[in-house]
Amino acid sequence: MGPFRFLLLFFFLGVVAAESPQTLLRTMTQVAAASDDLYCDSWRLSVETNNARFWRTVPFRCREFVQEYMSGARYASDTDVVVDESLAFARSVQIANDGNDAWIFDVDETLLSNVPYYAINGFGTKVFNETSFNEWVDEARAPALAASLRLYEELLVSGFQIILLTGRNEAQRKVTMENLSHAGYHSWRSLIFRFDSDMGKPAVVFKSERRAGLEAQGFRILASSGDQWSDLLGFPMAQRSFKHPNPVYYID
Amino acid sequence: MGPFRFLLLFFFLGVVAAESPQTLLRTMTQVAAASDDLYCDSWRLSVETNNARFWRTVPFRCREFVQEYMSGARYASDTDVVVDESLAFARSVQIANDGNDAWIFDVDETLLSNVPYYAINGFGTKVFNETSFNEWVDEARAPALAASLRLYEELLVSGFQIILLTGRNEAQRKVTMENLSHAGYHSWRSLIFRFDSDMGKPAVVFKSERRAGLEAQGFRILASSGDQWSDLLGFPMAQRSFKHPNPVYYID
Known part of the structure; x- marks a missing residue:
């Protein structure tokens, strides 16, 4: 995530924080989940194309992503x-x-x-x-x-x-x-x-x-x-x- | 899509149709888009793993998916x-x-x-x-x-x-x-x-x-x-x- 996107994120979180602490927490969780999903999808591609190689376990942040992937329609x-x-x-x-x-x-x-x-x-x-x-x-x-x-x-x-x-x-x-x-x-x-x-x-x-x-x-x-x-x-x-x-x- | 899922879909569309024709149309479009996204993501994986091979053009139903993929964060x-x-x-x-x-x-x-x-x-x-x-x-x-x-x-x-x-x-x-x-x-x-x-x-x-x-x-x-x-x-x-x-x- 580049510095510009970080700034944008903080601006966004600031606006949300003005609403309520609960909303801020929920929004931060959603932002983190979206970022994990993006990363985990790229990680999965690197596994399927054999770019990753020699990996031992699913990255911790991808545990829910992999569970959903395997259990769902994908x-x-x-x-x-x-x-x-x-x-x-x-x-x-x-x-x-x-x-x-x-x-x-x-x-x-x-x-x-x-x-x-x-x-x-x-x-x-x-x-x-x-x-x-x-x-x-x-x-x-x-x-x-x-x-x-x-x-x-x-x-x-x-x-x-x-x-x-x-x-x-x-x-x-x-x-x-x-x-x-x-x-x-x-x-x-x-x-x-x-x-x-x-x-x-x-x-x-x-x-x-x-x-x-x-x-x-x-x-x-x-x-x-x-x-x-x-x-x-x-x-x-x-x-x-x-x-x-x-x-x-x-x-x- | 199996016959059971088809039945479910029709049941669901029936319920929605009782609401209004506009809602039905919107829902059908959403269902079709979700199904395209699922397929196009699998198509993309088959390209990246070289399962597809010898393909000439992006499938027509995946034109928006590929555009979004290339232009967005993925x-x-x-x-x-x-x-x-x-x-x-x-x-x-x-x-x-x-x-x-x-x-x-x-x-x-x-x-x-x-x-x-x-x-x-x-x-x-x-x-x-x-x-x-x-x-x-x-x-x-x-x-x-x-x-x-x-x-x-x-x-x-x-x-x-x-x-x-x-x-x-x-x-x-x-x-x-x-x-x-x-x-x-x-x-x-x-x-x-x-x-x-x-x-x-x-x-x-x-x-x-x-x-x-x-x-x-x-x-x-x-x-x-x-x-x-x-x-x-x-x-x-x-x-x-x-x-x-x-x-x-x-x-x-």
């Missing part, structure tokens, strides 16, 4: 538009029907939503707690992201081979399959987890290695869908990458 | 936050002081703002008109993006070699240098334009070739700043890439 709308762009690309592709045209999906915050977990765990304002998150995973109750399920169904019908590539551990295969099925996902060609030997690798390395393996098997990776840039960047890269929104956590 | 705030993230990275880097630590900038909508041109040319709702845009370039009157100038100055002081890599043509060198100087930029190490032999190449190819050339000369490309993904993607890639906002036009 997250659903953003996901809808990503899916519309994905479908526009899918419909433009000529499928070879040799069973090698692959579309890769990440799982968490791409196919499944962990919003019920984050809603009672501070929506990204607290440092990731692996123990409590794994307990939630074991419950296998994460719902589908509605728009992603719509995309998934159309891709299956169009003849894409669907490959799920998740940072979850091989030990979580059973609960993950149960959760995916319960949420409405089915008929994937392959579901790839981290082995113990992959632990400690950055996700971008692990996922790139697996994409290389898939290409070596003959797959053409036409698209990748993920909520983390580490789902999408690295080599080989999909022909098209679709970044799903996620202002709640970052995985390197 | 564009400035988004650019400010990109610059803050860029500076956080710049300050974390150990400069070798051998004159080989490079930071690459695109020019249009990264260092210079063409908002005065787009403000009288439909803010991205019209197909790009090369003739009228080149006339604007020849005037050399594009102002600096304030936040970018702040970044530029600190990078210079820190010892980064600043390289400008633009899609403009070599024939525009003189007016571009005049414009950059007039806007406050100075002391760049190199200013690279397209030669006639580069015309017709996608920007992502042209810019990658030039980055390869810079690396061959011994430069370490620590960062790239650009408003187009074609400034940032392709090989070799900078260690860090910073996507500046631009919902007005797309360059492949």
Whole structure:
């Protein structure tokens, strides 16, 4: 905020103060909230474009903004538009029907939503707690992201081979399959987890290695869908990458 | 909008209609505007994350949204936050002081703002008109993006070699240098334009070739700043890439 805008603000607050102390307090709160909203919207953009990188928690001043974003119409709308762009690309592709045209999906915050977990765990304002998150995973109750399920169904019908590539551990295969099925996902060609030997690798390395393996098997990776840039960047890269929104956590 | 929400809407409009036709009309307009804002914000995110790709013009329903975004506080705030993230990275880097630590900038909508041109040319709702845009370039009157100038100055002081890599043509060198100087930029190490032999190449190819050339000369490309993904993607890639906002036009 430049000095000129500060002066304007003080002038404005002075006028309001002449009214009543209650009005002044209310106005100051509104001004602060508007300034937080502007900043937090810019912060969210910097997360979604990967300008931020390596961030650990949602900034304290953005805790209400992120909660509102995730709980309200905006997250659903953003996901809808990503899916519309994905479908526009899918419909433009000529499928070879040799069973090698692959579309890769990440799982968490791409196919499944962990919003019920984050809603009672501070929506990204607290440092990731692996123990409590794994307990939630074991419950296998994460719902589908509605728009992603719509995309998934159309891709299956169009003849894409669907490959799920998740940072979850091989030990979580059973609960993950149960959760995916319960949420409405089915008929994937392959579901790839981290082995113990992959632990400690950055996700971008692990996922790139697996994409290389898939290409070596003959797959053409036409698209990748993920909520983390580490789902999408690295080599080989999909022909098209679709970044799903996620202002709640970052995985390197 | 799901069928349930449609029903709710009609119920709501029915209640309002009982009041007066004017109120109904006003309410319908407000509902439509809110729905446009929600959609256009999601559309803008899909542009900034490169999910949209290959788009030609701002969707008609988003013309007012984009105009407000570019003219109001949001564009400035988004650019400010990109610059803050860029500076956080710049300050974390150990400069070798051998004159080989490079930071690459695109020019249009990264260092210079063409908002005065787009403000009288439909803010991205019209197909790009090369003739009228080149006339604007020849005037050399594009102002600096304030936040970018702040970044530029600190990078210079820190010892980064600043390289400008633009899609403009070599024939525009003189007016571009005049414009950059007039806007406050100075002391760049190199200013690279397209030669006639580069015309017709996608920007992502042209810019990658030039980055390869810079690396061959011994430069370490620590960062790239650009408003187009074609400034940032392709090989070799900078260690860090910073996507500046631009919902007005797309360059492949």
